[in-house]
Amino acid sequence: MKTRIILLVDSSLFGGIESHLVQLSQLLVHHNVAFEVLFYQQHNNRQFYQQLEQHHINFTVLAGTFRALYQYLKQQTQPVVVHTHGYKAGILGRLACLMQRKAVVSTFHAGEIGLGRVKYYNLLDRISSFLSINFAVSQPIAKKVHQATLIANFINPKALHYQPVKSVINIGYVGRLSSEKGPDVFLSLAQMCQYFPQFSFHIFGDGPLKEQITSVPSVHYHGQCNSDEIWPKLDVLIVSSREEGMPMVILEAMNNGVAIISHPVGAIPTIIENNQTGQISKGFGASCLKNALLHWFYLAEPVKQQQILAAHTKVNRDFCGQSQFKQLQQGYHKALEKVANRLTSTHITD
Template sequence: MPRVLMLGPSIDAQGGMATVECNIIEAVKRSGDAIDFISTYEDAGKLRKLSIAGAAYARYLTKLGGCDLVHIHMASRGSFDRKRMFMKAAFLRGKPVVVHMHGSEFGVWYEKECGEAKRVQIRKAFDGCAKLIVLSEEWRAFFIDNRICDPGKIVVLHNAVEIPARPVNVCARQDVLFLGRLGARKSPDTLLRAAKTVLKHHPQTRFRFGGDGDVAKYEALARELGIADSCDFLGWTTGKQKEEVIRASRVYCLPSRNEGMPMSVLEAMSYGLATIATPVGGVPQVIQDGVNGYIMPIGDPEFLARRINELLDNSDLSARIGKAGRKTIEESFGMDSYAEKLTKIYEMMARGGSGVG
């Protein structure tokens, strides 16, 4: 495999991007190769962030000459601004750059927050890349429709997960799970409002929220709705704790307003949880409504409550949907095929030179 220098937020960070980085590094390691990774960001105070970025850039410059290509994980806003400096250094050295775009709000940022001068800067940066990896066909269409990147450089690479050895026993569970940062983008308020209706029919059900963010705001909403005693706010969950809460659940819900390709949906489905999500980002590439999961309208707690009640009322339905979801992940979103596809991208870029436009 080519010598890859990878940049992105700390692999110990919270969120889907760090999970993708870890999965890639581990999958490549199993094949007998290795990726040289540099952390460019940690969730810290402003001075600490600047220190980390400066140290990362200095280390990057010392390693740039010895690599065959640079793989940069990027979102939007500050993430783009930080990574653009690294991209320019690679372009000057003639190193091919693969940008891996994770930003679920990149479209909002580009269309509503950026002026034309900033959009020109963005298009110029992507024009210099050898390849742009996006997480879904929907995101590929966005970059093409807005003329941000040459269509020939855009590659769709769906996120992937490791498949757990055994599925959950959904028939033995009644609880509902949400994983992710608690904030407006992922809309935990929609699930809380749905929970109020569900609890009238299933008072023993617990609604668990695993994530950081504005926890106090949503705890207050649970109290306002009179359902606080049925809600658990767990904080950010990883590793064994996350597996435990997944295995203690029957239904997984992610009522987001924007997504890339949500890792939590893939993880929940890989365990065989019946999953409900909105048709944003790459979700429609994963969930076939009523077959291996359910698609819900954005911001519709009444619809969500009906779907949750159906799954809690019918254990056979929950099991069938969960089994079909797990099969989808096994066949199309497993790490082995993902690593193979990524390695082919690396090899093509290393053979093709800088790819600078």
């Protein structure tokens, strides 16, 4: 009987995990894998739902209780592998699968520790990771997770239509408006560059720091937008994060011919080679990002073009999903074998 994959997530905004799930869904469709996206509860995440609908991807929304998740998995008549994304889906998904002896795989995306309750949820997520077959999107994350396999994020490649830098350079922050992502650092950068009339600063995203962002008149706030609305409006992406894993936004920028300037955080230095496929600042903070931005700004146009072409070539070669699909296949098989071995061991004991 054919195995079906259930991608379990608890999602309230559209960010890196959600973008990853859209790409993963397209990859599974391409390889004719039976699957669905399962939401733990309703958050009215319309942007995510619309992306899934646009690609004709089936999804189900549960009532937001462990009982509802347990019953849904119990009703599955064919073999399934539950593939969790995010701390809540990971904790509850592994527990439900343990109770029902179902196969479970978890991908760990978050590089940040978190604050308050989130900090303890992340800790519990990692402690309970021995129950699943695990993937991690960066080496620092993998070190904190039980026997995690490193897997790079990936993206559906597209043709590059390069456009020379214009008289006004649109510089953007794209992501969740929360402390670990550093939108305040981006605002400080914008203030430092206020005497450069060539620069125009833009923020795309939503989150708990939204009110602080929208109160700065020199920065254009666009709110939560679809990817196809963002990238045509930007020439440069700034990654001002304090903590990161392997952000999807980096791959999206590379795929869309947008120059990248980033803190040396998470797995980014393994993707962006300084002065070759983008600019990595020499430290953290607005001053370091400003220096990197000005270095890029004063590069000759052919050099800028060469870096963007090199970044596009790299993302199409190394992050197109081919090797990642093989890793996922192996992980799914390991999860099924782990359950089978557990059942065999139980029968022998009985």
